[in-house]
Amino acid sequence: MSALPHDLMSALDGALTRFPRQTLARSVDRLIQHYREGAPPAQPILNSDVDVAAYACYRMPATYAAVRSVFDQVITVAPGFWPRTQIDVGGGTGADVWAAADAWSSLTDITVLEQSAPAVALGRRLVEAASAAPVRQSSWTRAAIDTTADSPAADLVTLSYVLGELPERRRAETVRWLSRSTGMLVIIEPGTPAGYERIVAARDLLRDLGLRLVAPCPHEDVCPIPRGRDWCHFSTRLPRSATHRYLKDGALSFEDEKFSYVVASPHDWRRAAGRVLRHPQKPKGQVALRLCSDDGKIADVTVSRRQGTRYRAARDVRWGGEWPPADDDLIDID
Ligand SMILES: C[S@@+](CC[C@H](N)C(=O)[O-])C[C@H]1O[C@@H](n2cnc3c(N)ncnc32)[C@H](O)[C@@H]1O
Structure with missing residues (x-):
């Protein structure tokens, strides 16, 4: 089971006490509806304090678990990878930075780029309670992805659960922009057929642009998964808190988060056989x-x-x- 670190969990519990549970529950319903529709939103989904708090409560533990589990696979194939810097694009409330600091004690400099002001505000508030100094001192910038600006320059660049929120025509452009970022690039999407399609398109583009595929693929040929009948995805189990169970109307004490991902790098690393x-x-x-x-x-x-x-x-x-x-x-x- 991949649980949130204790310092994050207690910071999150503290942040949630500002909101009546029923208000949070209504926001969770709205967010679930948005994410189910799957279409890129006409305007940012996380645009109020309560929606961001609801996201942090019901989605952040799952995105944290997925990202952390991808980092475990990176560590397996690239044990010599010790990033000092991370840029997290579309960082939301910061799942990726907490997960990265948990995976790599070498991180010293962490930056989050996020378009939603309330997400940046909550993300900043949560990191104040972090026991790891790089997370506590992480820098949060409110910014939309701008592919005409310099590409993010860091040893580790993360983009989790963001591609699907971009209009289709902007996805390849964003992947191209990230491909110029010289570090280990980690892209994660929901483990649905549509999420996999976005990942496989990103994978093929990154390979064609000359990056080496690090994980999960053991090769750089055409993905052999029979399209339309199956999709490449993985799963991680995480515990549900009592608030989480209340908000999602769930009785189970755990949930399984399904995700698809690709990790690519300009450098050669060992690949799984x-x-x-x-x-x-x-x-x-x-x-x-x-x-x-x-x-x-x-x-x-x-x-x-x-x-x-x-x-x-x-x-x-x-x-x-x-x-x-x-x-x-x-x-x-x-
Ligand atoms: C589903 S959330 C994922 C947040 C976080 N990465 C995670 O895994 O928990 C998607 C995030 O991407 C942000 N986002 C979407 N489009 C963006 C853009 N064009 N520029 C910057 N952030 C963007 C949203 O505001 C939201 O916080």
């Missing part, structure tokens, strides 16, 4: 994995108990993880 595309199936004595492989194809692989250490390693692998593992030679010695 294969990426697990589904929850592994575990019939007795076996682990069945559907993989995206480094030969550009989808492969179904079964690891059986007879394979000893390899089987034990396969039992631990998760949807979204890599298989075979990086230290596969060691496993084969068994």
Whole structure:
């Protein structure tokens, strides 16, 4: 489970006490409606204090969990990547900066660019309570994406759950703008067919512009997922707070956030030899994995108990993880 850090959780609880629960609940309903429609909004969705508070309560824990889980995959393939600077574009209430600081203790300089004034105000208020100095000292600028300005220059550039809010004609232009930003570029979208389409378009464009794909793809060929019938996405589980349960009318104490993503860099990093595309199936004595492989194809692989250490390693692998593992030679010695 990927929970919000304690300092963020208590800052968020404090910020939410300003609003009656029923008012927040009405805002959550409105936001859910907006996000379900899926069309780029005619005007910013987060344009009032209460809508931003509702977003922070019902979406930020999930976007935090998705971003944090993508960062884990980056750490796996690029253990030598120690970013000092981060720019988070369309940062909302700051999920990505909290997640980045949790993933990389090397960060010293964090900047958030966000068009919504109330989101910037709440984001700033939340970071005041951060125990990590780079988060506390992060710089927040109210700004809309301007692709005629210099590209964000940082070791880590993040754009999570933003592409879908941009008009279609501005998405490629925004990805091109980000591609010139010399750092590790992380783009995340909801794990829906439409979110995947935006990610695969960004992936192909970044590759065509000369960036190297870092994750999740094990190769740079055409994405082998059969379009229209399936979509590449992953999932992370997060706990729901009592307020969250009340606002979303949910009884479960957890939820699964589905997301699609691409990470690209101007530099070469190791890529996974294969990426697990589904929850592994575990019939007795076996682990069945559907993989995206480094030969550009989808492969179904079964690891059986007879394979000893390899089987034990396969039992631990998760949807979204890599298989075979990086230290596969060691496993084969068994
Ligand atoms: C769904 S929220 C995601 C926020 C945050 N990145 C996260 O993952 O929780 C989308 C954010 O992108 C911002 N956004 C949308 N279009 C933008 C633009 N053209 N320039 C700057 N920010 C933008 C919105 O105001 C909103 O805060």
